[in-house]
Amino acid sequence: MSKLNILFVASECHPFAKTGGLADVVGALPKYLRKLGHDARVVMPRYYGVDRSKLKKFPAPLGVPMGVIGEMWCGIYEGVLPESEVPVYFVDYELFFGRESLYNDASGIGFMDNDNRFVLLSRAAMQLCKALDFRPHILHTHDWHTSAANLFLTTIYANDERFARCASVLTIHNMQYQGAFYNGLMNVLDVGWEHFNFREVEMDDKVNLLKAGITHATMISAVSPKYAREILTKEFGYGLEATMRTREGDLWGVLNGVDTDEWNPRTDRFIAPNNYDENSLENKLKIKRALQREMGLPQRDAPLIAIVSRLVKQKGIDTIAEAIHDLLKMDIQIVMLGSGEIWTHFYFGDIMKLYPKQFACRIGFDAALSHRIEAGCDLFLMPSRFEPCGLNQMYSQLYGSPPIVHGVGGLEDSVQNYDERTGEGTGFKFYGLNAKNLVNTVGWAVHTWYNEKERFRAMQKRIMRLDYGWERSAKTYEALYLEALKRANKPFS
Ligand code: ADP
Ligand code: GLC
Numbered sequence: 001m002s003k004l005n006i007l008f009v010a011s012e013c014h015p016f017a018k019t020g021g022l023a024d025v026v027g028a029l030p031k032y033l034r035k036l037g038h039d040a041r042v043v044m045p046r047y048y049g050v051d052r053s054k055l056k057k058f059p060a061p062l063g064v065p066m067g068v069i070g071e072m073w074c075g076i077y078e079g080v081l082p083e084s085e086v087p088v089y090f091v092d093y094e095l096f097f098g099r100e101s102l103y104n105d106a107s108g109i110g111f112m113d114n115d116n117r118f119v120l121l122s123r124a125a126m127q128l129c130k131a132l133d134f135r136p137h138i139l140h141t142h143d144w145h146t147s148a149a150n151l152f153l154t155t156i157y158a159n160d161e162r163f164a165r166c167a168s169v170l171t172i173h174n175m176q177y178q179g180a181f182y183n184g185l186m187n188v189l190d191v192g193w194e195h196f197n198f199r200e201v202e203m204d205d206k207v208n209l210l211k212a213g214i215t216h217a218t219m220i221s222a223v224s225p226k227y228a229r230e231i232l233t234k235e236f237g238y239g240l241e242a243t244m245r246t247r248e249g250d251l252w253g254v255l256n257g258v259d260t261d262e263w264n265p266r267t268d269r270f271i272a273p274n275n276y277d278e279n280s281l282e283n284k285l286k287i288k289r290a291l292q293r294e295m296g297l298p299q300r301d302a303p304l305i306a307i308v309s310r311l312v313k314q315k316g317i318d319t320i321a322e323a324i325h326d327l328l329k330m331d332i333q334i335v336m337l338g339s340g341e342i343w344t345h346f347y348f349g350d351i352m353k354l355y356p357k358q359f360a361c362r363i364g365f366d367a368a369l370s371h372r373i374e375a376g377c378d379l380f381l382m383p384s385r386f387e388p389c390g391l392n393q394m395y396s397q398l399y400g401s402p403p404i405v406h407g408v409g410g411l412e413d414s415v416q417n418y419d420e421r422t423g424e425g426t427g428f429k430f431y432g433l434n435a436k437n438l439v440n441t442v443g444w445a446v447h448t449w450y451n452e453k454e455r456f457r458a459m460q461k462r463i464m465r466l467d468y469g470w471e472r473s474a475k476t477y478e479a480l481y482l483e484a485l486k487r488a489n490k491p492f493s
Helices: 021-035 114-132 148-154 183-189 209-216 225-230 241-246 281-294 317-327 342-354 367-376 392-398 409-414 435-451 453-464 470-487
Strands: 005-009 039-045 062-065 071-080 087-092 138-142 167-172 206-208 219-222 251-253 304-311 333-340 359-363 379-382 403-406 428-430
Touching (some): 005 114, 021 039, 021 470, 062 114, 071 114, 114 183, 148 167, 148 183, 148 209, 167 470, 206 209, 209 241, 225 251, 225 409, 281 367, 304 392, 317 435, 333 342, 333 367, 379 392, 379 435, 403 435
Parallel strands (some): 005 039, 039 087, 138 167, 219 251, 304 379, 333 359, 379 403
Antiparallel strands (some): 071 087
């Protein structure tokens, strides 16, 4: 097969900027598409935290038309994804992107100009193709931040010969965040007010960027098969379920993979020299002891349960808060790493003072510590209210730490419940998110850890051998791209 030119446009990409799993996906999938022979490239913002010293600066600035605002001139830097030849283009506009955090101010409130910031990114990606003379076959956008690009492709650039062979794919990583803004944004998008209607861009008299992407993308993917079904329903559609249903036939669910260059206990640099595999789990115990010490917990032989998460309602953090006293009645230890809703920072800080021998929490974002936790814990807790895919449960499996999950979205697709009769299973799962079910299921996992050591060990070995390689998902994306080209009637050979 000939090679596809694929342009990823995204608001985050590991290792350059990350708040969650979106960055992990955008930092990995293009590498695996490249391995399949395609020319995949990434466009993202040059945030303050991106180190420019190793990047190449383009000699000429890029002009980006922004409707009533006029032309905005951006610098462009170029780098590569580590361990690959995937070019990454950074859109540099100091006033918009020169900030410490990606989306929110210190109190967690979204920046006032997020609309213009991400419309600029989306439009810059289109303009950049012209500047590079890169003729994409596939424009692949991610979440609301870049879905204006799907709209641009079918409007402003519809007759541009550089995009004559291009179809677009929108991947939905999270339906809750939609980019809904004051309708004056139409004047910045500059696609014509005729698109401000219920079938395309408008929702509750606002511009809804995710909706614009859903209605204008050639095809749509959700990050797990189960989530692809869920977003067609009221419970998970966040008001866009009816719109989603109009595109049901063009919607695929593709489970994310794991980038094993980053997440592999056999090679992970953050746990060296105690790297381990299924035959050297004694090293995992050493990491556990070191983790207990690091987190200020007694180095005892009790199950260590981990939480690494954005501390928001999506992750069931309110249910954990409700259940915490009952959980800590068991002979267990809990370590928590995360940040998010401000109340959680205070609440779990107080819990730490109440239960210093059992509960330790670190508020903040710490990639190295997150690896040590995945490796050092015995069980990984993820009772998400909804979970489009979820990566941590897969990481924890590969690190031999069975996950305890609420059976929704990608958690349902990637965790097979422990079966007490046969000993089979890849984690512990419950349905119906409430404190009682959570406590009972943690109790079940803890009981298994204490009383069924052989079976627990067998589960650890089994899950460490699971195959979450991106190779398979990249192949599915390749098929999705070819299907999109077919449906857009853009012949590719
Ligand atoms: P989401 O994208 O919804 O936050 P995922 O499970 O898909 O959930 O991905 C979360 C990613 O972010 C994982 O790579 C996880 O290790 C990482 N992560 C989340 N919180 C932290 C944190 N406080 N410190 C370090 N890494 C974190
Ligand atoms: C989102 C989702 C998460 C998913 C990630 C990567 O942040 O909340 O479930 O794993 O995107 O697709």
